[in-house]
Each structure stands twice: as structure tokens, then as C-alpha cells.
Amino acid sequence: MQNTAPDTFLHTLPNGVRCLVLHQPWRQAVNLSVFVRAGSQHEARRFTGISHVVEHMAFKGTATRSCQQINLAAEALGAEVNAHTDKDHTAFHIDGMAADLPAFVALLAEIVQHSTFPEEELERERQVILHEYTEFDEDPVSMAFRLFDRACYGLHPAGQPVIGSRANLERFTRADLQAHVARLYTGPNVVVAVAGPVDAPAFARQVEAAFGAMPGGTPNTVEAPAWQGGVKLRRMAGSAQCQLVLGHGMPPLADAKHTAWVLAAALLGEGMSSPLLDEIRERRGLAYHVGCSADVGALAAQFVIDAATAPEQADELLQAVAVLLQRHAEKTDSVALARARKQLAVRALRTLEQPVRRLEAAVQDVYTFGRVRSTEEQLQALHDVTPAQVRRVFATMAMRPAAIGLAGSVTARAREQAEALFVAEGRAASTIGA
Known part of the structure; x- marks a missing residue:
């Protein structure tokens, strides 16, 4: 256990994956998330938006389950899976009964590590993301914040929107998504975190069984941007x-x-x-x-x-x-x-x-x-x-x-x-x- 807040448990696996427990013994449910240090600030300009596309596509099929089977696996336990992408990370979430935590760990591990990004699903989801892009592009509030970020940091990745550009969204391939995951989804950049009434040592064993084979590597770092104004x-x-x-x-x-x-x-x-x-x-x-x-x-x-x-x-x-x-x-x-x-x-x-x-x-x-x-x-x-x-x-x-x-x-x-x-x-x- 590493030096941390008194109501938390933090353990690092040999490959760099960290498991984190926030003790909340008064609850009967758990919130489980897998955070990956891979967001829009980790993208070269020609790949802006790819982290968000990976987040969408991660739920579209794995080596053993289809998109529909992924959704059913969670909902059959009364849980729901979701995800979000930010500038500095991508996160995958599931919440449900504490007794089902081992199943939740296994499901998110499969989604994060073994998504196959099927070609036919990519073409369908591409249209969904383009609709999302249009909504973002036509909203004055979103646009003002997008312009503000660009005024702050110029062409540095910190100044680019999470949604990316329309041109990029229209051309990303399955191979692009696979290369992005292979490069950034590595042990030192992953934190498997849970909040709820959790047996921390047991959770650490579950995380090791599910994520212990994830490739090691080094932290995904980005040079801090210069302020522009x-x-x-x-x-x-x-x-x-x-x-x-x-x-x-x-x-x-x-x-x-x-x-x-x-x-x-x-x-x-x-x-x-x-x-x-x-x-x-x-x-x-x-x-x-x-x-x-x-x-x-x-x-x-x-x-x-x-x-x-x-x-x-x-x-x-x-x-x-x-x-x-x-x-x-x-x-x-x-x-x-x-x-x-x-x-x-x-x-x-x-x-x-x-x-x-x-x-x-x-x-x-x-x-x-x-x-x-x-x-x-x-x-x-x-x-x-x-x-x-x-x-x-x-x-x-x-x-x-x-x-x-x-x-x-x-x-x-x-x-x-x-x-x-x-x-x-x-x-x-x-x-x-x-």
C-alpha cells in the first residue's frame, strides 16, 4: 500500500497498472472506473479526436462479445456502462451492486484491452460522432470555449477540442484506432478505481487477474503549453x-x-x-x-x-x-x-x-x-x-x-x-x- 489518504487504498501492479479503492462502507453499491491517461492533449494534430472515437468504439465489440452482448452483460446485473473523454484522460465506467464487482472488473478489462473495432461498426459509429460534431460546431457556447482554448494555447494539443476535426473523423481507420490504443493504453497510464464497500486486497487480486497482462511502458507525457492570449x-x-x-x-x-x-x-x-x-x-x-x-x-x-x-x-x-x-x-x-x-x-x-x-x-x-x-x-x-x-x-x-x-x-x-x-x-x- 502506498502513502495516500487514510480512507483510500492504492496498489501498483508489476506492469504499472494502479488499483485504487475509496472506502465507502456505508454504501451497498459500487462505482468502478478504468482511467487511461490518453486524451486530446496526447494527440498529434492529424489525429485530433481519435481518443474520443476509441472511447465510442470500445463498446462495439471485443474478441468474445458483440456490442449487444456487452450491453446485456451489464444490464443483466442491473448496471450500466458508460465512458467519457477529456483533455487528459479517457475513462470507462460501470456502477451496480457491490456483490457484482468481480464481474464488473472483468467486463471493463475486456472492453479496455480487447476491443476489436469492427469495420462495419466503425462506419456506423462514424456517422453518430459526426452528428455529435455538428451539434458541437453549431452551439455558440461550445464554440466560445473552443475558441478560448485556441486563444490560450494556439496549435498545442492543449488548445484542440476533444471532439477533434470533421476531416479527421471522416478518415480515421480501424488501424488508426488500434495503433492509438497500442501506443497509449499501457500499464503506467491506467488506474482501475472503485468507490464503495470494497475489500481492498480482494479487489487488488481481481485487478491483477484482469489487467496483469497489460503491456508495461512509460507514462504518457506532454510538454506544457506556452500561454498565448x-x-x-x-x-x-x-x-x-x-x-x-x-x-x-x-x-x-x-x-x-x-x-x-x-x-x-x-x-x-x-x-x-x-x-x-x-x-x-x-x-x-x-x-x-x-x-x-x-x-x-x-x-x-x-x-x-x-x-x-x-x-x-x-x-x-x-x-x-x-x-x-x-x-x-x-x-x-x-x-x-x-x-x-x-x-x-x-x-x-x-x-x-x-x-x-x-x-x-x-x-x-x-x-x-x-x-x-x-x-x-x-x-x-x-x-x-x-x-x-x-x-x-x-x-x-x-x-x-x-x-x-x-x-x-x-x-x-x-x-x-x-x-x-x-x-x-x-x-x-x-x-x-x-
């Missing part, structure tokens, strides 16, 4: 709103300074009483939706403000955001800081009761630190952030070019304001302080 825009016919995503690069998960940025994001935009929502929505009516969050990853992280507003109000909204950021670089309100600190603490405690979210957070810790941080450790880090550190976060943003994605109905004035307030070199504090 700037404005990316797409006008979209039929959209009556301007979708805006604005943000800055922040320290990644392994850097302890990221906690101050997380607290700053909560202070600015967590809840209806936060300065962002109070000023922009409640007092000025500039948006129905506006929010602020910290997207903290192992490779890169983003401090993000997103909003939807009327095209004619976009420049006023941008001005209001700029004023708020400058105000918080100069002064930290003690009441607002205490409110944000408490909200983040409650969120961390709620996560303990949400097995899916907790599994993902724990596996991210395993990939980043080689262990799972305890809740107490994370709460202490939050408690230790000082008002001066929070002000420094906002001051840092004031000195750096932001990345901005604008989609939907976007006026020339909105783009000009975005450039002048957040991107232009040498912009003066007086420009955003009025």
Missing part, C-alpha cells in the same frame, strides 16, 4: 446572443500556488452574492448567465470567466469585468473572502458523498502526485491562502494578456473592447479603472 471570434448565423469566455493561465495542480487562484475565482464569481454576479446580473442586468471558475489540470490550468449577453451589451459587460478585476487587485473584501473560502470547503466535503466526482479527483491526484491527497490536506491549503496572495492573483492577471473566445452574434465594438481592455500591450490601469 488574444481574441478568437466566430460569428454564427441564427444566434441572438454574444457568448464570451475570457481567462488567464494559472498554476497547474502540482503547483501549490494554484489554491490561491481557485480561491480568487470563487471570490469573484461563486454564487449570487459574488461580485461578478451581483454587479453584472443583479445590479446592471447585462447577462442572465455569468460565472467564474478555475479549471485545474495537471498539464495546464485556466482561470475562466464566461457569460452570455446581448450583442449591444457585450462591450459594457467587458468593461464591467475589467473594473472588477482591477478592483480586486487593489483590495480584498474580508467578508467576500470568508464566503468564498467556506463555499470551497463545503464543495470539498460534498465531493466525499459524490463517488463519480471523487473518483475522478482521486485519479487526477494519482497521476499528478502518485498518491491521493486527504480532504484535510486540501482544506488546510485553502485555509492557508492569505488576502495578499489573492490580490496577487488579480494583479498578475492585470499584467498579462488574456485569452478571449467570442461566438454567436458579435459586434465589431465588442471585439475592439476585448482587445483594448484585456489583450493590448501596455494597456493602462486607467483604461480599466474608470
